[in-house]
Amino acid sequence: MLGQSVGRLLVVLQKVNQPQDLKPLSMGELLQLTEELRSEIIRVCAQNGGHLASSLGAVELIVALHRVFNSPRDRLLFDVGHQAYAHKILTGRKEVFHTIRQEGGISGFTKVSESEHDAITVGHASTSLANALGMAIARDTLGEDYHIVALIGDGALTGGMALAALNVIGERKPRLIIILNDNEMSISENVGALNRYFREYQTKKWVQETQKWGRQVLEGISPRLFGLVDRAKEAAKLMLHQENPFYAWGIRYVGPVDGHDLPGLIHILEQIKELDGPTLLHAVTRKGKGYGVAEEDPIYWHGPPGFNPQNPIKVSKGYTWSAAFGDAVTELAHQEPRLFVITPAMREGSGLVRYSQVHPERYLDTGICEDVAATTAAGMALRGLKPVLAIYSTFMQRAYDQIIHDIAIENLPVIFAVDRAGIVGGDGATHNGVFDIAYLRTVPNVQIAAPKDALELRAMLKKALELGGPIAIRYPRDNVEKAPEGAWPEIEWGRWEVLKEGHRAYILAFGKTLKYALEAAGDDPQVGVVNARFIKPLDKELLKRLALAGHKLVTTEDHQRMGGFGSAVLEALNEMGLKPDIRVLGLPDRFFEHGSIPRMHHEARIDAEAIRAALAEMGVEAPTLAEAAHHPKPQTR
Incomplete structure (x- = not known):
């Protein structure tokens, strides 16, 4: 396996600085290049963390694409984009590849503003086919001539957006190529009827026999000779169309083929690029290919933290908020037989592995279909269940219409467990969960x-089940202290919690910014801290009391300032006719890229230093030692 050669000299890769450098290489050199690309991907992911297994599985596909097509003239689209590491190395970013996902470095996904070779900016699944369709229409409308190739995999084809795009592609029939990178995985194992079809399809005897002579048939296909191979065409229709779902979409199907057979891939791509209309090439690959541990456990090695490439072992990420949610909902399901958990393909990420094993009859993975997950939850709620939809903030955006139309209008009892709320770090702008408060x-x-x-998460989950109605409980990507098993404290819904009293000012904070508020307040008796744990409804009674007492207020949040928690506080104060001295701290009106979370919080001016600066601006300076001694020790509760 490749793990033994990580760090070796990159002989062929040294010659490759741009895609055209692949054209004169021999097949032997191309095969060596695939090994060197894997070596470099492993080396950098070991250093930085990153999307390892998915990128390793797509190496031959990417080398074949750049050998056959001419980027950037030809447009190569990568769905999700996390499998495109080899593409980044081959397109002028070899020398900066070590900066991937690091502050000031290159993105972990494809990004239009980063390189002319990146056809789309992407981080969410199932978007490539609609993009490819739009590009093909633009090309044909403008009378231009270039190829468009969309590489879709890791479960993205199960997304409704991808399937809807296939429907239009099949009707309009633009000239483009779709490569289905079929590795049986998204992050978890793929689910659903389409995935089951592909598994059964590959094992059929006639498919295996077809693969033996498929290359010879393709060798005879060209625009000039296509009409002379009627018998081959009819045979293909008989064998492929009757049992192939893409026939219903009017899309030519080729495959399945070995997605790691580089000579075969190059040969087939050379043939099908000459065909008119849409063609789908079904390539079967292995996630984590070439790195033993990643092949054996592609779920863990999908996006591992840093590791020793010569001795790759799993490391604990600590006890996360996701794990805390998973433990809580698993226990809660024993108490509430109507509780049902839904996830859109994020079992591992949302901490639901144990739940899915303990309560398999009350667990549903819809695949990468957030809209379907939300409306399925609505259907469950309409017929007496109490669904909990575990979903990342960034992915919940994709179900906004369903939240309004199918859930909120009828006030259905659906709980949204909103993971990765706030800045998330290495995944950057496409994954930051910083809009959910404003749009919810x-x-x-x-x-x-x-x-x-x-512990408070547990209290909120239990109370939300009792209250009913759509309730979003948001928590960050971070570690948290484990709550005692079996602990279910009561919580007064809609009431904030005063963590520290102050006689001049109060910091209103929640979630991840609460630690900054406590740090900024320190032992200063002037400054109090409120755990503003309910964003809607706000605790207007406490807010009014603080304002009428003349306290200066600072709100802080790991969310867009515009439309967020601070905006809600200002609206409430305005409704009450109160005008206290207040500062609203939140993310400015721009997208934040990848980097360390503390550094981005500092840049956004929502950390302890920024809070202290806001207090000082309002005249609440940190006390001197003499002043601190004069005041009694601050009360906390």
Whole structure:
């Protein structure tokens, strides 16, 4: 396996700085290049963390694409984009590849503003086919001539957006190529009827026999000779169309083929690029290919933290908020037989592995279909279940219409467990969960809460099940102290919690920014801290009391300032006719790229230093030692 050669001299890769450098290489050199690319991907992922297994599995496909096509003139689209590491190395970013996902470095996904070779900016699944369709229409409308190739895999074809795009592609029949990178995986194992079809399809005897002579048939296909191979065409229709779902879409199907057979891939791509209309090439690959541990456990090695490439072992990521949610909902399901958990292909990420094993009859993975997950939850709620939809903030955006139309209008009892709320770090702008408060709090009937710890998360989950109605409980990508098993404290819904009293100012914070508020306040008796754990409804009673007492206020949040928690506080104060001295801290009106979370919080001015600066601006300076001694020790509760 490749793990033994990580760090060796990159002989062929040294010659390759741009895609055209692949053209004169011999097949032997191309095969060596695939090994060197894997070596470099492993080396850098070991250093930085990153999307390892998915990128290793797509190496031959990417080398074949750049050998056959001419980027950037030909447009190569990568769905999700996390499998495109080899593409980045081959397209002028070899010398900066070691900076991937690091602050100031290159993105972990394809990004239009980063390179002319990146056809689309992407981080969410199932978008490539609609993009490819739009590009093909633009090309044909403008009378231009270039190839468009979309590489879709890791479960993205199960997304409704991808299937809807296939429907239009089949009707309009533009000239483009779709490569299905079929590795049986998204992050978890793929689910659904389409995935089952592909598994059964590959094992059929006639498919195996077809593969033996498929190359000879393709060798005879060209625009000039296509009409002379009627018998081959009819045979293909008989064998492929009757049992192939792409026939219903009017899309030519080729495959399945070995996605790691580089000579075969190059040969087939050379043939099908000359065909008119849409063609789908079904390539079977192995996620983690070439690195033993990643092949054996592609789920863990999909996106591992840093590791020793010569001795790759799993490392604990600590006890995360996701794990805290998973433990809580697993226990809660024993108490509430109507509780049902849904995830859109994020079992591992959302901490639901144990739940899926303990309560398999009350667990549903919809695949990468957030809209389907939300509306399925609505259907369950309409017939007496209490669904919990575990979903990342960034992915919940894809179900916004369903939240409004199918859930909120009828005030259905659906709980949204909103993971990865706030800045997320290495995944960057496409994955930051910094819009959910703004787009949820405008929706009638929807309530929003943010626990300060795992124990409060448990209290909120249990209370939300009792209350009913759509309730979003948001928590960050971070570690948290484990709550005692079996602990289910009561919580007064809609009430904030005063963590520290102050006689001049109060910091209103929740979630991840609460630690910054406590750090900024320190032992200063002037400054109090409120765990503003309910964003909708706000605790207007406490807010009014603080404002009427003349306290200066600072709100802080790991969310867009525009439309967020601070905006809600300002709106409430305005409704009450109160005008306290207040500062609203939140993310500015721009996208934040990848980097360390503390550094980005500092840049966004929502950390402890920024809070202290806001207090100082309002005249609440940190006390001298003499002043601190004069005041009694601050009360906390």
